[in-house]
Amino acid sequence: MKHRNHLALLAALVSATASAQDITVYSTTMAQTWKTDTPGFEKKEYAPVTEFLGIDATKLGYDALSLHLYGWGRTDMKEASGFGDKKTNGDLTFGYLQYDFDKANAQIKAGRIVAAGTTGNEQLDGVFARTDLKGGFAISAFGGTPVIYKNMGILPQRDIGFQRNFIAGARLSYRIPRTGEIGLSYLQDGSNAAYQLNTSTPRTVDYTRRQVGVDIALTPVAAFDLSGRTVLDMANHPEDGYDHKKVAEQDFRATIRLAENLSATGGYTQRNFYSYYAGATLPSLFNQKEMGTYTATNGAVTWAPMANLSFTADLRHTKREVYGTTTRTGLEGRLNVPKAGLVFGGSYHKSIAFKVKTVDSLTPAYSLSHSEMRGWMMYEKGAFSASLDAIRLHFSDSALNPALNGKAIQSAIVGSLGYQAAKSLKLSGDIGVEDTSLYKKQVMGLLRAEYRFGFALKGGK
């Protein structure tokens, strides 16, 4: 959508709030500053100012009609902090009118929406509608123009825009009485094929997506639940002589609550690169031609010996077919001390990873194994708040891994102080120090002003 259309849409939506009875405006203004000192590169200083602005206006003439807007804008006071020389940037994340019916959980949204009702999380300019049907069934559908961002580099932006001219999806579900829900969904992203492009060079990359998904969530008893989904790639890909798997993704998770304070979760994931990456707009990175599969099995046990104390031990074993296996194990804990206004958290994880083979005979392979240690605390009492967050990574093969520049330990620490200046205004400042293999010691400063006006309970604390 062109900028003038964005502005017209935004002006129309904002003017609609004039008749709203309840309005919540939330704004976060952030001023950042940092310097980069990368060996071999020019030193640079950045000072971007970013504004996040959201509006939720309800009861726009009718009780059930509401407006929801959210977006951001950035301007650079010194060097351009994004890519390229552009010193300003922005985006309307969503902006839509919503009508909620009193019956059947029926709902209509129109504008720039985020639709998560099928196989992915789609951002589009269009319409979404859903309703419950009799007998436990429900149906939802959306359609419109997909939001496509600029791709830098050699990617044919015109080809992507041409092929992804339209997006639509639908989901039919059935709620099994006192047991759960099963859903069947379809997504089509783009209706033009690559061969329809009027160019002298035939295009071989197909950016369209067609997927069928089956999702399930079963909770036959309060002590057990199973959820997951299977996504199938239904697009017609050019013949290349290989027998490709149609299953793009299988992802399932089960949880057993063994006692009130003890639960165990286990999961299995499988993703086939060829079908999972179908429609990727960056095939050089998300390589659809990689003939492989990624699988992961994982488990976690959460134990809460006291109401405000919990521990989670987790294990994840993954396999990338062309590289090898990785096992990540760890423990994390949280302690909440409400009377003192304190929350503490900490974790330790160790990843034993495969070795990456190189073409260099001097360094034939390097390991990706590493460990991660993190500790954090938060304090909030009266108008004052504070937090501290420290992370330390230890790499086992710093000498050979080219990503590490010989650095075995990487660390970052962020401290924050906040003051609730008024009921609707909070000011805070963060100082972050990073010591990474990419930069020398880097100090970053951030000032944050959070403004919230309104009465709604929502917001997600």
Add this chain to the structure above:
Amino acid sequence: MLKKIALLAAVLGLGLMSACALVSTEASFARTHPQELPNGRPTCSECHGTEAVKSTQKTFASLNHTAAFAKDHKVQATQDAATCATCHAQSFCSDCHGGKTVMPASTKLGNRPDRVSPHRGGYLTMHRIEGKIDPTGCFKCHGRANNEKCSACHR
């Protein structure tokens, strides 16, 4: 021509009436949670016990915000968006799930270490390691649309 329009109108009218007859007559789910919840991850079953969430046929316990739930909630978001919306505004999701983002969630929420925010701790280095271990993890957020930053290096 008029006959065709009349026939089409009749078919559409009948279709609409049939569709309306299929729509559930049950009252919709509450739009907001009646009480404001305290800070921290809520355990829904603490107050709601073993009962099922109205009209979803699932137990409140299945929506408890455990560590596993915080890291993986895509099925719940697909199936129970109305339940999520009783406490969370859409912008809460956008803190992490943004199509076009301006900064990592961990920077935006630098004063909220309790939230699961992606890209902590010098991520420019880490993504070269984690991307090799699991490139599908990157694709979930950055593969389909938000390529401006990726394609600056990955051409």
